[in-house]
Amino acid sequence: MSTPLTAAALVAALKAEGVTVVEHTGWRTHNRNSKGAWGPVNGVMIHHTVTSGTDSSVALCYNGRSDLPGPLCHGVIAKDGTVHLVGNGRANHAGSGDGDVLRAVVAEKASLPAPNQQNTDGNTRFYGFECVNLGDGKDPWPDAQLDAIARTAAAICRAHGWSAASVIGHKEWTSAKIDPRGFTMASLRTRVAKLLAGKATTTTPKYQPFPGADWFRKQPKSAIVTALGKRLVAVGCSAYADGPGPRWTDADRKSYAKWQRKLGYTGSDADGWPGATSWAALKVPYTGGT
Structure with missing residues (x-):
């Protein structure tokens, strides 16, 4: 006791x-x-x-x-x-x-x-x-x-x-x-x-660097897209019927728009295309890929 x-x-x-x-x-x-x-x-x-x-x-x-x-x-x-x-x-x-x-x-x-x-x-x-x-x-x-x-x-x-x-x-x-x-x-x-x-150790999570706004417009197929989608699901911003990942689709964009709105963005700032600030806030786990 x-x-x-x-x-x-x-x-x-x-x-x-x-x-x-x-x-x-x-x-x-x-x-x-x-x-x-x-x-x-x-x-x-x-x-x-x-x-x-x-x-x-x-x-x-x-x-x-x-x-x-x-x-x-x-x-x-x-x-x-x-x-x-x-x-x-x-x-x-x-x-x-x-x-x-x-x-x-x-x-x-x-x-x-x-x-x-x-x-x-x-x-x-x-x-x-x-x-x-x-x-x-x-x-x-x-x-x-x-x-x-x-x-x-x-x-x-x-x-x-x-x-x-x-x-x-x-x-x-x-x-x-x-x-x-x-x-x-x-x-x-x-x-x-x-x-x-083992010993208790404080670990520092490693997050995926922002791949750039233009990267998503090329409809990439990548483990990064899957990791992104899983984070969007985890934070309650899913618009997925299937997946997510690994191919960037309109469902990813709609889900990301939900995340942007959750952060307080409106209008064209919540269009579903990732930006550096909203990406950093999402904390996408590091995949090592591009």
């Missing part, structure tokens, strides 16, 4: 593990502590949101619903790997689960019993992270997102001196849930264990 990390300690741990963090207004005092205990804590619980789009997912997890007030987790992990912190303290994410599972987590056992009862308050005992995904088994899990999930879990485990066995899925806590769906918790724990075997 451990005392929960302070807000400052959590941010420091995440950044030391190479996680990109966004702190949302008021998150450090946003909690449900008035409704029950927060801590001692024993592990990290992973969820999927059953939503799409970063902004709307973050807003939902921060505010909650009429029947379930926020915060609904401590952080939202977007498809681009950014972790949006929305709560610090007790959060409405885990609900009631199996006390036998909790005892296995506390003992850091390699395998968990199947959950068959709901007799223990998980909101007291677990950090919770919602990961943006529809949860239908078809919505993809980008590697940037899976890496961020693993790094987030590893950061908290490292800070508390826990092993990867302290990371569980909501579906492992209660039979009433299926999340996360689309990857196995065993594979996630393997990622976490590999991170914990």
